[in-house]
Amino acid sequence: MMVLRLHALLMLATRASAHGAMVTPPPRNAIDSTIPGLNWGNGSTSTGKVEPLHVNCANGTESCRPGQSVFWFSQGCTPGCPACDGLGQRIPNWDHCNLTRAEPFKPTLEKRYWTANRNATEGTAQDIWKFQPWRSPGLSPVTDACGMAGGNPYPMYNGAEYTPTPFAKQGDLGSFVLKPRDTGVQWKAGSVANVSWYIAFNHGGGYKYRLCPKNMQLSEACFQRPEHQLEFASDEHVVLFEEPEGAKRIPNTVVQEGGGLGWMLNPIPMPNFIGSDCDDMAGQPCKNGCGFTPEASCGGHYPGGSTPEDFPNPFGKDLHGKNTAIVDLVKVPSTLPPGDYVVGFRWDCETSSQVWSTCSDITIVA
Numbered sequence: 001m002m003v004l005r006l007h008a009l010l011m012l013a014t015r016a017s018a019h020g021a022m023v024t025p026p027p028r029n030a031i032d033s034t035i036p037g038l039n040w041g042n043g044s045t046s047t048g049k050v051e052p053l054h055v056n057c058a059n060g061t062e063s064c065r066p067g068q069s070v071f072w073f074s075q076g077c078t079p080g081c082p083a084c085d086g087l088g089q090r091i092p093n094w095d096h097c098n099l100t101r102a103e104p105f106k107p108t109l110e111k112r113y114w115t116a117n118r119n120a121t122e123g124t125a126q127d128i129w130k131f132q133p134w135r136s137p138g139l140s141p142v143t144d145a146c147g148m149a150g151g152n153p154y155p156m157y158n159g160a161e162y163t164p165t166p167f168a169k170q171g172d173l174g175s176f177v178l179k180p181r182d183t184g185v186q187w188k189a190g191s192v193a194n195v196s197w198y199i200a201f202n203h204g205g206g207y208k209y210r211l212c213p214k215n216m217q218l219s220e221a222c223f224q225r226p227e228h229q230l231e232f233a234s235d236e237h238v239v240l241f242e243e244p245e246g247a248k249r250i251p252n253t254v255v256q257e258g259g260g261l262g263w264m265l266n267p268i269p270m271p272n273f274i275g276s277d278c279d280d281m282a283g284q285p286c287k288n289g290c291g292f293t294p295e296a297s298c299g300g301h302y303p304g305g306s307t308p309e310d311f312p313n314p315f316g317k318d319l320h321g322k323n324t325a326i327v328d329l330v331k332v333p334s335t336l337p338p339g340d341y342v343v344g345f346r347w348d349c350e351t352s353s354q355v356w357s358t359c360s361d362i363t364i365v366a
Contacts, residue, residue: 019199019200020347021066021069021070021072021356022196022209022345022360023066023196023325024195024327024360025361026065027069027181027345027358027359027360028178028179028180028361029067029072029178029358030066030067030068031067032165032167032168033065034065034067035165047161047162048155049155050156050157051157051159051161053159053161068163068165069358070198070200071162072148073148073151073355074143074357075087075151075152075352075355076088077141077353077354078105078133078140078353079105079107079108079131079133079140080097080105080136080139081095081096081097081140081141082097082100082141083141084143084353086143086152086153086160087353088157088352088353088354089158090158090351092125092128093125093128094353095131096353107122107131108136108137109136109137109255110258113255113260113265114350115205115206115351116129116204116351117129129351132205132349132351133353134205134206134349135350136259137208137259137348138208138224138260142355142357143173144173144174144175145175145212145218145219145222145223145359146174146178146218146344147356147359148173149177150171151354152170153170153171155170174218174357174359175217175218175359180214180361181360183360183361183362185363186362187362187364188364188365189336189364190333190334191332192329192330193329193330194327194328195327195343196325197325197345197358198325198326199266199325202266202268202324203349204349204350205266205349206255206260207347207348208263209230209328209330209344210223210343211228211336211343212228212342213339213341214341215339218342218359223344227335228336229262230330230332230333231330231331232262232328232330234252234328234329235251236250236252237249237267238326239267239268239325239327240325240326250314253267264328266347267314268313332364338363340361340363340364341363342359344358344359345359
């Protein structure tokens with residue numbers, strides 16, 4: 001099948017905080033993978049001094065060269081806030097603009113689409129991720145629609161770092177500094193197209209693909225216009241793992257009602273024993289069980305924590321969403337005029353206040 005031929009064994013191995021990015025079409029954010037000698041995306045270069053991270057492409061093919069695309073994001077983003085504050089702490093029940101709100105914000109996502117903490121009672125103290133982006137898909141602000149390099153103007157913990165290159169430096173805004181990239185990708189109006197993204201480390205949530213005409217300012221307002229939405233065209237994902245797992249097909253879940261209509265659920269659960277950690281105001285792991293009991297661990301064994309039965313992992317308990325590429329099909333709108341467009345990928349996390357953004361150039365033809 002074409003999807004498998006295009007993405008065969010597209011596997012990426014990294015470690016640390018939630019990171020993810022679009023792979024197909026090739027994004028502007030991965031342009032540093034073209035720098036001679038650095039070989040970004042094939043395992044030879046690490047980034048970060050506060051918290052060194054290693055990004056590599058396990059099979060080493062040209063189709064799998066992510067560069068530093070996983071370091072373009074926004075953080076400190078709470079739904080309904082006017083802006084992200086850039087702070088990446090994972091503090092239970094933390095509303096990043098609580099002090100400026102006239103009244104508390106109420107999440108919009110139905111509980112059956114949560115990817116973590118499904119045993120919690122909604123709105124209570126046990127519902128510790130209620131203010132995170134995925135709990136109200138698309139309603140969190142972003143620092144930039146194509147991401148900020150490092151997610152903050154200054155290097156921070158939780159992966160908020162970016163190694164400078166001739167293309168960008170820490171704190172740069174993707175929609176302004178990343179130039180159009182000639183990908184050669186053409187989509188036919190009214191057809192379906194392959195898209196894919198990869199999870200370098202999982203924080204649950206869900207994602208969406210959108211369009212913005214290349215000759216317009218790349219902004220959330222442009223990407224969120226109704227006519228620019230890319231609907232998913234299949235009822236399954238192709239999920240790619242490193243050998244020996246290879247590729248697997250699983251059903252997908254598109255949000256069908258309530259807040260987040262048309263967004264895709266991350267198919268791999270964010271289990272409480274990995275990635276749901278909370279930390280203190282200094283970015284260090286908490287010692288008191290996320291504010292609950294001393295016996296509870298930061299890994300999520302707090303009241304309301306999900307169990308494997310609440311959100312079964314389709315790949316078994318040992319595959320947590322790290323080192324994973326997810327391939328989908330989207331409908332190319334027949335109503336848009338032919339021309340050059342930018343595909344915007346947005347991943348709203350649930351167990352962190354992060355939004356991951358990637359932008360790729362395509363041409364729509366009649």
